[in-house]
Amino acid sequence: MTAQTLLVELFVEELPPKALKKLGEVFAATLAESLKSQGLASAESTVTPYASPRRLAVQVRGVAAKAADRSVQQKLMPVAVALTAEGQPTPALLKKLAALGADASALPQLKRAMDGKAEALFLDSTVAGATLAEGLQKALDETLAKLPIPKVMTYQLADGWTDVKFVRPAHRLVALHGSEVVPVAALGLAAGRTTLGHRFEAATPEVAITDADGYASQLAEQGAVIASFAERRAEIQRQLAAAAKAQGGTPIDDEALLDEVTALVERPNVLACRFEPEFLDVPQECLILTMKANQKYFPLLDEAGKLTNQFLVVSNIRPADASAVVGGNERVVRPRLADAKFFFDQDRKRSLESRVPALAKVVYHGKLGSQGERVERVMAIARAVAQQLGGGESLARQADRAALLAKADLLTDMVGEFPELQGIMGGYYARHDGEPEAVAFAVEDHYKPRFAGDELPRNEVGVVVALADKLETLAGLFGIGQQPTGDKDPFALRRHALGVIRMLVERRLQVSLPAMVNAAFAAFPASHGQAHAEVLNFLFDRLVGYLRELGYSAKEVDAVVALRPDIWAELPQRLAAVRAFAALPEAESLAAANKRVGNILKKVEGALSTEVRESLLGEAAERALFEVLGSIQPRSDALFDSRDYTASLCALAAMKAPVDAFFDDVMVNAEDPALRANRLALLGRLHAAMNRVADLSRLAS
Incomplete structure (x- = not known):
């Protein structure tokens, strides 16, 4: 029988919006993969997922009525x-x-x-090959078992006895192969061809799907539903852009909100609404968050990125007169904005500094004390970091002040209602209290970077406090044995480590990482676990991943990180130097020789002499290497000291010939102890000269 399109739809009660996209993708992919593994569909069969608030569906083209027999x-x-x-x-x-x-x-x-x-x-x-009914039944059972359901519901079937467990109660099952119903069952439902369309705007109460190929178009025409999640999302984006342009604004860019709204509507209709301009006196972050989080609205921004008093609503109905829908949404949002304004006004009646003592009553961690104790530790670390940066008394004083106030907004009404605004509100309240702008920025920015790709703190005070805050977290939790394990990282320590790395590297901070880690542990009581090495190893491990994501190869990163540099400000220059060196024709030979030298020196017992006695250089090749090293090393070291790492490494290329000749003509482990020690000292000097920028042996094949 000729292969035809297969349609499977599960019609359910409203699905959790934040999970819908993933549920739709997994439902389609898993069912199609099972059919392919049974020989009912081929690798070339196209798979189209559908997901709306009340349905999960998949369309698989090129499905056979029976799989081919196979020899085993x-x-x-x-x-x-x-x-x-x-x-x-x-x-x-x-x-x-x-x-x-x-x-x-x-x-x-x-x-x-x-x-x-x-x-x-x-x-x-x-x-014998499986029939479609057999294969689809198996595929359905496997798919339902593998769905990433966030929380399972238990409900009863119509008989009043049978319990079913699923994400939401299911009411209909459609299974069509071409125009024929496939006799399968799932969740207590027998397959048919009828489904339901839009709750209010469907042309008919039920939609009888004629054939699998016409599912989406028939559901759109008769059911007033855009079944495809991707198409519905694109339609919402198109309408948002058009409505925003008509209002002279730009909708807030939020992919997660767009996904969630797509999962809430079947027939999107974007409408423009307004709120009273006086609410704009409240920080726009508060208004934007309450509109997005509580109402699923899209606030409109002006050309400067400032919030306007307009917002867009994605409605699920398209009435001829939308004024009632617009008016209803405007009435609903008003109390939310009024609450935000009330919180803002109330919070400003007390200064941030007046709230600090109460942090002593807020538990931070059972083994790490209160938020008040944490603030004292962050202040101590911030002072140490400021001193290491050489910012003088002004930087230390401002960093100390910002660290004192940084957590005070945790006790404000606004942050109590919207925890996502911690730090942001602290900045607003600090300015209201008359704190210097540098301190206000630091209070606002000390959580940054909050996520991958987030901006860094805007000023030096903010960088100091952000470093102190993240180092305190790392030292505190590592000290009590709460480091990440596998994919579990409940305290987001990997994110904190990445924040430290980004600030050190991208802000080119001339500060010693071990010294900062020492300062972090010094802020804790002597009884606290001293996990300096573990924190440093954790940061270096995360550094490798960070540098790889910047586009450097594994060998390039390995060569630079192998030296375990204390200061990370110049890592990009070192990596660029290694890349330039690796492109030289002499690089491979020198890297191999460097690896050989390292292996020889590892086997040396006792202390290695650093003095090369010229009088013992009897072989022409070792004299030549000594002379070239004496000529090149000072120049390479001078370039290194001036931080011209590329030129420093490239200067070593002239040593290829004498290094090759040395290993060809000279026996390092000579029987004469004096000769052997002298040649080892020469190799020690060579090894030191070659590995100041990076461990070049890591570039060897």
């Missing part, structure tokens, strides 16, 4: 077990054949073949 060879048992010494079948063999639906008449068809070290009997047979 089945191992029965070792010959020694299957046949007697006379070659007759044993009872064990006959029993095995019977279990497979065969008898002694199949003996002539059995084949002998080696299976490991023993000879075994094999039976060739033909397995």
